Amino acid sequence: MSDERSGRPERERSLREFVAEADEILEALSDAVRDLEAVFEAGRPHLDLINTLFRGAHTLKGFAGLLGFPEIASLTHALEDLLTRLRLGGSLDGAILDLLHDTLDSLLGAVRDLRSGSAAFSGLGPLTDRLARAAAAIIIPQDDRPGTTGLPERIRASLTEYEERRLRQCLSQGFHLALVRVRPDPQSLEEDLQNVARRVGEVGELISTLPVVGERDERIAFDLLVASPRLLSDDDLPRTIVEDRRVVSGPSSAATGEAASPDGSAPGTEAAADRRGATQSLRVPVARLDGVLSQVDALSIALASLEREIAAVREAHPDDHSTRQMGPLLRIVLARLRALQRGAIEARLVPLDQEFRKVGRAVARAARASGKEIDLHTLGADTEIDKSVMDGLATPLMHLVVNAIDHGIESPEERERRRKPRRGQLVLSAFRRGPSVVIDVIDDGRGIAIREIEAAAAARGLWPADREMSREEAHEMIFRPAFSTASHVSTVSGRGVGMDVVRRAIRALKGSIVVRSAEGRGTTFTVMVPISLSLVPAIIVRSGDQRFAIPIASIRENLRLDGTRVRESEGGLLYERQDGQLPLLRLDRLLSGAGGGATDRATLGRYAIVAGGEGRKFGIVVDGLVRRQEVVVKPIGRFLGDLPGVAGAADLGDATAVLVLDPETLMSGDQNADVDA
């Protein structure tokens, strides 16, 4: 039976509720697994983290069951079982950690599928089996933890969080532990139990009252787990109902080894409580925000019409006082509208923090899998970015990080040989620069080895064998499709992950990626993406009889062309500048795919918009600069598809569309012949 049944509103609501709760829980679980890797590596005790995981899995199972997602409930139940065995003293190893990662990944995937409306999570069965087998294989040592010897597993497993904490507290204070079986009269069950609880309270602490199952007698029996500073005697408890008393363990002098804060609460709960209590935020479906945004857009268009009408009236009645007033009033309205538009766009912004945490967990796992020791530093996790941009960044960012671990950072032994610190450093930093966000992935590994790239490229027929490759060429080569220098298949990523995939994904977000590297010292990948794909600050330009919008993020500078500096060359016209020659390209020819090189000085326009990355700059010649305007970029239409050089179209407010250009892909026809459009 598929979990997905469409159409019923109640079903929708359950889905949304579940997804919302699951998101929060999975985030906390993610952090816990990442932390688990750290303490595992350090060889420290990890029971608190296991408990945090158990709590999360338990809550998730509850929601899944309640809201009607049986497959997810089964998976989390299996996870719970595994975690229980770990809680009871079973030992954690790398294989189990991997399984936890896989389970978390599957759960994240299942929730993502639910959120997007597809019913694709049919693969949970095999994983559930794996969890069950792994759980069964965990050996619970009976003599492992001092102070709890002799306590039957059944009892241990039945204790709640609180009871377990109390148990540990008492034991660490040197209390004795006893199991007292009582069999009260069914007629006076409550009073008897209260009586015995009171009596126990006088000599010690009643940790738990557990009904005994499987009894043939009519009278129900209970096992009382009692912790007391001294051994219990017969007089301490009402004789009539006590059937048996068994000492479970003596006092333990050593603490059990977990960090227990003075007030007895586990660190994990504090943080969780903080997170829930202090948050001043609201979950809003993205679609609702988009709805607000399109209302604002419609308002903007209506106001543009109003503006035209007002202009016409003023022309017809230039001396009329009241029509003169309308101009400034309208300007105020338009300014408020812009602010509203910006507000709606900003509401979609989320901090990069979420992505950085996922990366944190992946780094921990990849490091362990490759046997490398790595410290991850993140900066600027609170930098905000549009949610859909962040969703698009997730995969390429992960690729970059995993690549840094696989190919960048050396093994501890090799690092020592090279007199580097044993632990590799990986830095993920983000900051806002104007309308864009700049994200750096920096490692202090072996850097991009030019000769290696050259050899690998030659072996693949991508480079002539007798030609020496420059550093820039090597840095560009790694982005070519199907290129990899991995000498072995990485267990984490499967095979050398193509940087071309990464670059394409980033370009799809209207972003860019460049690399800087020093052999032997390290590599830095710099990704730049617009904060928001919707409202984009742009320069409106005129070329021929058409207007275009060029996003400011793509513009390096604007030039007013000085005719004396224009040179002719066989490739086209060049512009002399202090830092070199700038190829000049005509916009209309670029768009029509005619190569773009300006060849006729006489018809050259007056301005050039300089775009392009380091070493690849070019000037787009236009006839005029109209104004600066923030535009809402819309797709030009599915039928027209993706056109190189065109990011979309925008309504400037006068009911005509201008094409919004994408200088990066405008040039791609000239640059990378093997990159498909």
Next chain:
Amino acid sequence: MPTSTPDGDAAVPGDGARDHVLLFTIEGREFAVRVDTVIEIMRHRAPTRVPGTAPAVEGIIPVRGQMVTLLDLRRCLALPPRPSGEAAQVIVVRSADDRLGLVVDRVSGVAPRSNQVAPLDIAALLRGMS
């Protein structure tokens, strides 16, 4: 029963939409499209040209926040080009997620589907263009 449609933005009747067609003329010949795909009818206005597209694509215009691709049906149907100065109308139809604007001479009205005029197969028209 054909009803005359006003010039400008208009909604088309919804009852029995499947069985009704919107009739229009190009070069004196009558054509039709299924009413249930029609979103609105409007005056033709000059679109923004988009480079690198098929000749039948006149360009794009924004309509209520979405870009509409204007298709010159004369070219699609291999008819002679419209004489300059002649007014034209645009039938905006829904095609998958997209909005297409069919440029025609004049919209005549809505009528029940009959055997005389078969509605145009928009999908086939588009395929023939690419």
